[in-house]
Amino acid sequence: MACKIEYFANAEELRSVYDDWATSNQGIEGEINPDDLNDDWNSDWVLEGDDEKERLEKEFRKWINDCRIGFSPSGDVLVVANDYKVAVLTRKYRKPSDEDQEIAYLCHNWSGCLSDNPLERISQIIVIPIASQL
Numbered sequence: 001m002a003c004k005i006e007y008f009a010n011a012e013e014l015r016s017v018y019d020d021w022a023t024s025n026q027g028i029e030g031e032i033n034p035d036d037l038n039d040d041w042n043s044d045w046v047l048e049g050d051d052e053k054e055r056l057e058k059e060f061r062k063w064i065n066d067c068r069i070g071f072s073p074s075g076d077v078l079v080v081a082n083d084y085k086v087a088v089l090t091r092k093y094r095k096p097s098d099e100d101q102e103i104a105y106l107c108h109n110w111s112g113c114l115s116d117n118p119l120e121r122i123s124q125i126i127v128i129p130i131a132s133q134l
Helices: 013-027 051-066
Strands: 067-069 079-084 083-096 103-113
Touching: 013 051, 013 079, 013 103, 051 079
Parallel strands: none
Antiparallel strands: 067 079, 079 083, 083 103
């Protein structure tokens, strides 16, 4: 039995969701950010050869692994949630000027908080279709 992984869509706008959420976390009361603690253990560990781009890539990978992710069965909607924030990405098609074929992208459609209380956390995400697709 063989398994084949195929390209589905480009999710490049996940980086913009991460950037938006990282900047908005700074002013929330009641939230403890481990990076704000002033002890030796939580200080940034910089090894020789590490540069800023590698550090930011590691932070993004850690963030995406901490997120709750739900994908619709039809592949049209991707929902990403982290703590109390949610982002909805929907599939759109773009045709680059130099190519003949359209490319699928997951575009950032909506993001926001589901609750006014930042202490309430999202634990699970499920994306189900409302109407059947015939």
